[in-house]
Amino acid sequence: MRIIVICGAGASSTFVATRLARAADAAGVDLDVSACPLASLPHEVGSADAILLGAHMGAAEAEVRTVAEAHHVHVSALPADIARDRDGSRTLALVRDEIPGSAPAESAR
Template sequence: MRILVVCGAGASSTFVAQRVQRAAHDRGLRYSASAGTVRSLPNDLFETDIVLVGPHLGSELEWIRQDAATRGVRVVLLPEDVFTDLTGTRTLALVDEAMSARESADTV
């Protein structure tokens, strides 16, 4: 699974991506997580399964979802306290939840 964490400039998303990558690795999952920006998003979507959107980008969430939907990419708005998730486990749980919801919808 390819996870893209998006923020405005790419700095804070780098920390979240590193933490969720580590949490996935610790669980034995073959996930990759990378950081991106709103500007790089259109290109990054081609190699992404799920986009985690920084909480400060809530106002841009609708267009991000629309763009991602054209490529079958799931989008999750991260909670305000995402940067306090030092182990990445809560963020990884959001990924698992979103992908499980997608799989359930696909089988209905």
């Protein structure tokens, strides 16, 4: 499953994406996670299965959902305190709980 983490410039999303990828790897979950600035969304959305939207991107949420919907890509908004998820486990649980086709959180190793 390919997941794109979106933020304004791609900086904060890089931290979330890196932590999520490490947590997924540690749990044996096959995820391809990358960070993407909002401006690159039209070029990246077609290859994504899901988008995680940075909490500070609320003003762009409707736009992101419209673009994603046209490509049948699921969007989940990240909580405001996601930066405190230092090991990515909370983000991985969010992915498992909210994104269709991913494993439920209780199946984590």
